[in-house]
Amino acid sequence: MSANHTTPLIEMADVTKSYRMAREKTTVLHQVSLRVNHGEFLAIVGPSGSGKSTLMNIIGCLDTPSEGSYKLEGLEVTGQSDNKLTEIRNKKIGFIFQGYHLLPRLTALENCELPLIYRGLSGKERKARAMEALERVGLGPRIAHRPNELSGGQQQRVAIARALATNPPLLLADEPTGALDSRTGMEVLGMMEGLNRAGQTIVLITHDMEVAQRASRSVIIRDGVLSEQERRGGDETDAGAQDGSHERVVQQA
Amino acid sequence: MKLTQGLRMAVMSVLSNKLRTILSMLGILIGVATVIALVAMGRASSNEVAKQVSSLGSPNSLQITISGRGTVTTLSVDEANELEDVTNVAGVAPITSGDAFAKYGKTQVSVEVNGITPAYEDVKDFPVQDGRFIAAPDLTNHTKVALIGVDTAKDLFEEEGEDPLAAVGKKITINGYHFTIVGLLESQGSSLTGSNDEKILIPITTAQKVFQISGVSTIHLMVEDIDQMDAAVAGAEAVLYEKFRGNENAYRVFNQEKAMETLNSVNETMNRQLIYVAIISLIVGGIGIMNIMLVSVTERTREIGIRKSLGAKKRDILFQFLVEAVCISGLGGAFGIGLGYVASFVIGMMMQSDTEVPVNTVILAFAFSAFVGVVFGYLPANKAAGLKPVDALRHD
Numbered sequence: 263m264s265a266n267h268t269t270p271l272i273e274m275a276d277v278t279k280s281y282r283m284a285r286e287k288t289t290v291l292h293q294v295s296l297r298v299n300h301g302e303f304l305a306i307v308g309p310s311g312s313g314k315s316t317l318m319n320i321i322g323c324l325d326t327p328s329e330g331s332y333k334l335e336g337l338e339v340t341g342q343s344d345n346k347l348t349e350i351r352n353k354k355i356g357f358i359f360q361g362y363h364l365l366p367r368l369t370a371l372e373n374c375e376l377p378l379i380y381r382g383l384s385g386k387e388r389k390a391r392a393m394e395a396l397e398r399v400g401l402g403p404r405i406a407h408r409p410n411e412l413s414g415g416q417q418q419r420v421a422i423a424r425a426l427a428t429n430p431p432l433l434l435a436d437e438p439t440g441a442l443d444s445r446t447g448m449e450v451l452g453m454m455e456g457l458n459r460a461g462q463t464i465v466l467i468t469h470d471m472e473v474a475q476r477a478s479r480s481v482i483i484r485d486g487v488l489s490e491q492e493r494r495g496g497d498e499t500d501a502g503a504q505d506g507s508h509e510r511v512v513q514q515a
Numbered sequence: 516m517k518l519t520q521g522l523r524m525a526v527m528s529v530l531s532n533k534l535r536t537i538l539s540m541l542g543i544l545i546g547v548a549t550v551i552a553l554v555a556m557g558r559a560s561s562n563e564v565a566k567q568v569s570s571l572g573s574p575n576s577l578q579i580t581i582s583g584r585g586t587v588t589t590l591s592v593d594e595a596n597e598l599e600d601v602t603n604v605a606g607v608a609p610i611t612s613g614d615a616f617a618k619y620g621k622t623q624v625s626v627e628v629n630g631i632t633p634a635y636e637d638v639k640d641f642p643v644q645d646g647r648f649i650a651a652p653d654l655t656n657h658t659k660v661a662l663i664g665v666d667t668a669k670d671l672f673e674e675e676g677e678d679p680l681a682a683v684g685k686k687i688t689i690n691g692y693h694f695t696i697v698g699l700l701e702s703q704g705s706s707l708t709g710s711n712d713e714k715i716l717i718p719i720t721t722a723q724k725v726f727q728i729s730g731v732s733t734i735h736l737m738v739e740d741i742d743q744m745d746a747a748v749a750g751a752e753a754v755l756y757e758k759f760r761g762n763e764n765a766y767r768v769f770n771q772e773k774a775m776e777t778l779n780s781v782n783e784t785m786n787r788q789l790i791y792v793a794i795i796s797l798i799v800g801g802i803g804i805m806n807i808m809l810v811s812v813t814e815r816t817r818e819i820g821i822r823k824s825l826g827a828k829k830r831d832i833l834f835q836f837l838v839e840a841v842c843i844s845g846l847g848g849a850f851g852i853g854l855g856y857v858a859s860f861v862i863g864m865m866m867q868s869d870t871e872v873p874v875n876t877v878i879l880a881f882a883f884s885a886f887v888g889v890v891f892g893y894l895p896a897n898k899a900a901g902l903k904p905v906d907a908l909r910h911d
Contacts, residue, residue: 324824324905345828352826363821363908367531379520380826424825 269336271431271463272298272321277330279316290316292486293330298465300431303458305466305477306488313486315436318467322355322434323347335431352381356425360437362417364409364424370396371405374424381428395423399453415446422453426462433457433464439473451476521831525838529846532811539807540847542800543884547848550793550880551855555870556862557786563868564778568771576638577736577747578769579755588765589730592632592719594758598736601750606737608638611719613726617667619687622674626667627714628689630722638737641711646683646698653718660721661689662698666712689715692725744772794883800847801887808840808895819899820907833900840892841885848884852877 274296280289290313298304308314319325320332323339326347332339334354342350357363364373374392383391396405399419409417418438425433435454439447455476458464466477474480480491529536579598581590595609611630616623635641636648643662653660663671668679671687682699694717703711723729738747748768759765812819819832827835856872863870 319905322824324908348823348826348828351824357824359908363817363824365818365821367528376822377825379517379524380822380828380831382517385520428826 269333270297270299271302271335272296272465273331273333273336274320275331277320277327277332279313279320279325280328290486291320291327294483294486294488296481296488298463300463301458301461303455303464303466303476303478305468305474305480306483307468307471307474307480307491308483309469312483314467314469314483316486317483317488318434318436318465321432321465322357323350352377352428354430354432356428356430356433358418358421358425358433358435358438360440362409362414362421362441364417364420366409369406369408370401370412370420370423373409373420374427377424377428391429392423392427395427396420398426399423413446414442415449418442418446418450419453422450422457426457431463433462435464435466437468438466439468439470447473521834522838525835525842528835529839529842535807535811536843536846539804540843540850542803543797543844543847543887544800544851544854546793546797546800547851547880547884548854548858549796550790551852551872551876552858552862553789553793554786554876555855555859555872556866557782557789558871558873559863559866559868561779561782561786562871564782565775568775568778575738575741575744576771577738577744577751578771579734579736579751580767580769581730581732581734582765582767583730589728590734590755590758590766591729592731595731595734596632598734598751598754601736601747601754603739603743603747603750604736605739606634606638608632608635608735608737609719609731610635610733610735611722611726611728611730612732613722613728615690615715615725617671617687617689617715619671619685620675622671624667624670626670628722628725629714629716630719630726631716632719635716635735638735641703642701643698644701645680646696648698649716649718654720657720657724658718659692659694660697660718661687661694662700662716663696664700664710664712664714665702666710667715668699670713689717690725741772744770797883797887800884801844801891804840804844804847804888805891805894807843808836808892809898811839812836812895812899815899816902816907816910819902820904820910823902823904824908829900832902833896836896836899837889837892840896841888844888844892845881845885848881851884852881855880 274294276293276295277291278289278293279291280287282288294317306314306317316325320327323334323342324347326342327340330340334350337350339347339350351357365376368376371389371392374395375388378388378391393402393405396402399422401416401419401423404412404416409420412420418441422438433454438450438454442450451473454464454466458478464477466473468474482489482491583589590609592609596607598604599607609632613628614625615628617626617628618624631649632654633648633650642648646662649660649662652658663682665679668682672679672682672685677685680699682696685696687694687696700712700714700716717725719731736747736751738744748770752768755766755768756763819827822832855877859870859872
């Protein structure tokens with residue numbers, strides 16, 4: 263299991279992000295430090311405007327920090343070129359967006375193949391991997407459907423399959439249940455828990471405390487400042503795994 | 516990303532948005548079709564010119580017109596025949612011409628009558644289809660025999676209920692003199708100087724008597740080596756200069772090739788202007804593509820953001836949009852070629868001339884349309900490639 267890696271998957275130290283708007287400098291993130299090990303299921307919770315989207319963009323290498331260091335699997339992200347960031351995204355991060363972000367003209371299978379195309383895999387291998395990912399999320403029979411022929415929950419599952427298709431070390435989910443009704447939302451979360459149990463590292467960004475409860479560890483971001491949160495309890499089934507990660511959290515804190 | 520995959524993706528995108536594709540390729544389509552139709556038209560008119568000029572005589576012929584100004588006003592048949600001694604001249608056909616009334620039965624037509632020598636047949640390449648040509652004894656004996664053109668034969672005999680093709684042997688009068696038709700000329704169509712089939716040919720000596728003239732009015736020369744045309748012209752001019760005692764106004768040497776060159780250069784100038792117009796329309800078409808592509812980039816900002824977040828590099832996006840632009844313009848070019856062919860065919864039917872679509876023009880038009888796609892696709896493609904994924908994803 264990837265949890266055995268000695269280097270942490272995410273290692274942020276004093277990351278600051280500020281924007282210059284007109285003449286004013288707005289700092290969105292204040293010296294955020296975060297450490298995520300392989301195999302963790304971390305929830306980043308914060309109200310809107312807290313800077314959690316900015317943090318997610320930085321974790322997802324869609325944006326770079328203004329100051330501080332961010333290492334993804336030991337590789338420094340700060341100061342990398344646009345092309346290099348793209349490559350990192352493709353290889354290391356699977357995105358699950360709130361609005362699914364599927365391409366409407368492509369079928370479920372083609373959507374899943376997309377990141378593999380940019381990786382330069384052959385058609386045969388792409389198809390095999392995309393199929394496998396779709397089977398994992400239980401959409402095997404629906405590979406030829408376009409997004410508008412699928413329900414919201416199914417679309418989000420396609421998005422998860424697309425994120426999984428590249429076998430990324432990190433699954434980064436931005437409000438994955440935001441556009442779903444609570445039942446489907448819980449289904450999607452259950453699926454993510456299952457993936458985590460199978461060893462997938464997941465970072466989930468949400469404003470919903472209830473959703474964050476499903477993660478094994480939560481951090482709270484408020485006005486650009488990150489703080490660890492003590493867990494108030496969890497599912498009995500996950501108790502063992504959670505205890506282990508909880509200990510690490512305590513150590514870090 | 517692999518090249519073929521990029522191409523496939525671009526083609527799919529082009530095909531999936533048909534209306535947009537059709538609208539944006541319309542400009543290029545019309546541009547290319549215009550180029551091809553115009554070039555085909557230009558070719559048709561230059562073919563026409565070539566045909567008309569060549570109907571004046573084969574390209575190795577020279578024509579000398581005697582205008583008869585100055586002290587020496589005429590050139591006799593024998594003097595004209597001396598031109599044969601000029602180097603590179605293979606044949607000389609002196610001609611006298613006049614208008615006369617030909618009559619058969621009750622039908623009378625006004626017709627051009629040329630007095631000729633037997634050399635006329637070879638020099639003008641104008642044989643008979645029935646009967647015989649005028650021979651040397653006809654000249655010495657001043658016989659009253661005539662060769663008749665097909666149109667004149669029709670005019671004369673059809674009215675009288677006779678078959679014009681059976682003209683040989685019939686007797687007609689020309690200006691009151693009785694003539695026997697000994698040959699029916701081949702049909703040669705019309706040229707710049709009028710119909711070649713509306714004429715009667717008689718021996719030159721007979722013609723001089725009938726029209727009461729002593730000299731020749733025109734001399735046709737056949738040149739042996741077409742490359743040495745200029746030498747033949749110079750030689751003939753030298754002889755004539757001497758005969759007319761230095762009066763250059765008394766004769767004019769008309770060079771077949773020179774005439775063709777002049778007419779063709781006029782044609783070429785016209786064609787070049789047509790091409791400029793066509794190029795401008797292609798550029799306008801390119802700007803159309805650029806507009807649509809720019810709109811398309813804005814419209815697809817989110818798609819670009821998704822692609823970038825999934826690992827599409829700057830050059831992948833650039834390539835995709837560039838290929839799309841080239842696809843659209845290339846497709847427009849291909850359809851334009853088809854339309855151009857159809858147009859040139861229709862024009863050919865309407866102008867009743869042979870339009871011709873040269874292959875290199877087709878290739879050039881297609882290459883240029885693809886090139887327009889690259890040039891005008893670059894700006895939108897670059898804009899798309901430069902989008903930041905964060906901003907692009909936030910875009911709705």
